[in-house]
Amino acid sequence: MVLQRVIPNLLTWYGQNHRSLPWRDTQNPYHIWISEIILQQTRVEQGRIYYQKFIDEFPEILDLAQADEQAVLKVWQGLGYYSRARNLQKAAQTIVREMGGVFPHEYDRILSLPGIGEYTAAAIASFAFGMPFAAIDGNVKRWSSRFFGVDIPISKPAFSKMVGPLLQEVIEQTSHPDLFNQASIELGSQVCTVSQPKCEVCPLQASCYAFDKKLQNQLPVVVKKSQPQDWNLHFLAVHHHNEVFIVRRPKPGIWAGLYEFPSLTLPSHEKGFPAAWKQVLGGNLDILHIQRQVHLLSHKRIEASCWNVRWNGEEKPNFRVAGTLLFDASNALDENSELWISLNEIDRYPVHRLMQHFLTNNQHD
DNA sequence: AATGCGGGGTC
DNA sequence: GACCCAGCATT
Numbered sequence: 001m002v003l004q005r006v007i008p009n010l011l012t013w014y015g016q017n018h019r020s021l022p023w024r025d026t027q028n029p030y031h032i033w034i035s036e037i038i039l040q041q042t043r044v045e046q047g048r049i050y051y052q053k054f055i056d057e058f059p060e061i062l063d064l065a066q067a068d069e070q071a072v073l074k075v076w077q078g079l080g081y082y083s084r085a086r087n088l089q090k091a092a093q094t095i096v097r098e099m100g101g102v103f104p105h106e107y108d109r110i111l112s113l114p115g116i117g118e119y120t121a122a123a124i125a126s127f128a129f130g131m132p133f134a135a136i137d138g139n140v141k142r143w144s145s146r147f148f149g150v151d152i153p154i155s156k157p158a159f160s161k162m163v164g165p166l167l168q169e170v171i172e173q174t175s176h177p178d179l180f181n182q183a184s185i186e187l188g189s190q191v192c193t194v195s196q197p198k199c200e201v202c203p204l205q206a207s208c209y210a211f212d213k214k215l216q217n218q219l220p221v222v223v224k225k226s227q228p229q230d231w232n233l234h235f236l237a238v239h240h241h242n243e244v245f246i247v248r249r250p251k252p253g254i255w256a257g258l259y260e261f262p263s264l265t266l267p268s269h270e271k272g273f274p275a276a277w278k279q280v281l282g283g284n285l286d287i288l289h290i291q292r293q294v295h296l297l298s299h300k301r302i303e304a305s306c307w308n309v310r311w312n313g314e315e316k317p318n319f320r321v322a323g324t325l326l327f328d329a330s331n332a333l334d335e336n337s338e339l340w341i342s343l344n345e346i347d348r349y350p351v352h353r354l355m356q357h358f359l360t361n362n363q364h365d
Numbered sequence: 366a367a368t369g370c371g372g373g374g375t376c
Numbered sequence: 377g378a379c380c381c382a383g384c385a386t387t
Contacts, residue, residue, distance in 0.1 A: 039383095040383045041384090114385085138380075225380090297370080
């Protein structure tokens, strides 16, 4: 096979050029696991600080298994894709309950844990235990499509079906599967980049299809993503004496398990104070100020308004009026889903970036 | 097979 | 803006 011939080049290149990262040079499966979950759809530089925080907060699997979900989400706050944090803890509990508290050494058992798919299972199996499973992430897909000249869109299962066995065949013949995977990923990240790949220094150049045919800019084939959906979202920061009202978002869904001021989705043209709130709170309410913020996610464009109001009634206002939806997350409740807290307690609760923005910039608007 | 799920860096 | 990052779960 063509690839087999240039593997020595690849390993030599990696030995001379790889970055030093906190989760390399360890074989602790727990540490490697945490790093791999953090790095899913997340750049190394963004994940780095979260990795350190997470390990410090939960040094062992047991610490993670026994923690409050809220504490896990709090460490994850701001990183996004919060189901990763919840699955991490679920998996830790499974390991403690069903696997004797020891991270499993078998590929199939690793793969069975929540939050771990084929890529992550292969990465952990090879990095922690030296097992020959080809780890195929976005970096590997990119160089593979160029090297082998595969024009199937890399997001399609058919692409992995085509390339996976080729890489698997090679890794089963190398004496260092862990180094092969590290080098493969690092190559895609540092050399075979999306734009302007550094073919002049690439250890695979001599056998690369795209280099030979000058098709580096045609490969890989990428399916264009759908446009983000507009979302007109209103938040109600209601102050009563020294307290504010927060709610926990339901699972599943965006920001599941995180806290926020109660929010309400309205048709995109409605930018005024929500009528449903006015109807219930109208008489005893002063609107102090409004914060407007456009918040961009990969799949949503959120036009958010945060209404800071003072409630003048003696008793707390009642948000649970029969037949009226006063905020989106007003279902699936337990005792901690709706809370009145003093504003300086908010740091104890995990919140999303948009909520954090409203809290941080509250004095100056 | 397609979609939902965050946030941020780069060009 | 558009792209995409050491993907996975769900439908």
